[in-house]
Amino acid sequence: MTSQLLMIEDDGRLASMVVEYLGQSGFKVTHAVDGETGLEQLQILQPELVILDLMMPGMDGLEVCRRIRSMQGDMARVPVIMLTAKGDPMDRIIGLEIGADDYVPKPFEPRELLARVRAVMRRRGDNSASGVVRESQPLRFGSLEIDRDARTVQVNGQPCELTSYQFDLLVALAERSGRVLTRDQIMEAVRGRELEAFDRSIDVHIGRIRNAIEADSKDPKRILTVRGVGYVFAKQQD
Template sequence: MSDPALQILLVDDDEVLRDLLRTFFQQQGVEISVLHDASGLARRLQRERPSIIVLDVMMPGVDGLTALKQLRSGGDSIPVIMLTARAEGADRIIGLELGADDYLGKPFMPQELLARIRAVLRRQGGMNGGPVAQRRAPCRFGAFEFDFATRTLCRDGKPVKLTGSEYALLEAFASHPLQTLSRAHLLELLDGARHRLTERGIDVPVWRLRRLLEDDPSNPRRVRTVRGIGYMFVPDQVDEHNLA
């Protein structure tokens, strides 16, 4: 099935793999461009904005994890799928915490990579047939503005750095304001397997998100605990009696 609107930027030093994926995606009607290392990634993104970046971890010079960290620290939330030949789970966890949207180990079938790309973009509303993120109004609360379209959080107009799990959690909360979300429901919304989370494991990114959003994380006003059930996101001050 052709995806004329889908544009992929592949960053990998393996020439054989680059040629293989370029041929495959072109046969699928998908536009793809390539870089042989990550040193010029920032410059490329200044003149080209692909739908998604497929980024290899192990490269000479600037490695994939460093490139990803530079992207996210600069406030760029473009979707990124990491490729790795390593079997260690630590690399995957680091990548996801730095803000990767998914991880794929080598070797892999090109069809699997395409499926994962489509899944990431569907979650973010970036493909036809999925929810269109651009049509969703930003969620504003206090000094914060969370923009679904650009995947950014700003405080007083200044970008706030988010990891991949923090972004996904805030998106889930902002999409369900004033609703009690059980841990199991949150796990479904977050695609827990992708974020390596369990029901109790959700408490950790919740705590991290509170540190970003709350004046007093130990007495949260926006991300509230609903005892015995889960959490509720309260965008602004509301009548306490209405939450009883």
């Protein structure tokens, strides 16, 4: 089954190249030239992933991402890969903070974007990307429940809103509870060796996860920081 993707990008030449390349790899990519059109297409197409340019005239990629994450239902959780031409790490951090799952700096090779798309969709458990569906028991830590098959997280029975990438980070930590992991180990567990890592993005995502699952994100009890090393998911909670 062909996966439907949506690319929101004002550079028509770049978009044409991406549409053609990803199309040859089994993806159907619809191109929207600006943020407003992209949001309209999002509701119509219900894509499985969005490729979103950061710098666009009018509504920029950050605002588009904010609006996606504020939507109701499944579209609020659609994976977003952000394209950025800027070299300032703060642009990437801001994008991740507002809910982007990954980023690709411009200029990029189409093969790298394809790898990123496949990696995000594998993490999401999409059949068209991996061909494998795993059945597993929910992970439970006190009032926290992580359902890997349904890709949902609840605390005291209340759902927690996480992006696809944040969900996979949480699972990677929870499956290794009690074990201290470096940022490199966390990224390897979630994203794979073949993709370039941006280690500070882990800190941003961990902060978002804490906001969602901790009673007090400033005094976390579930995901603990090990100074100079990385993070550990506490075995004993609540």
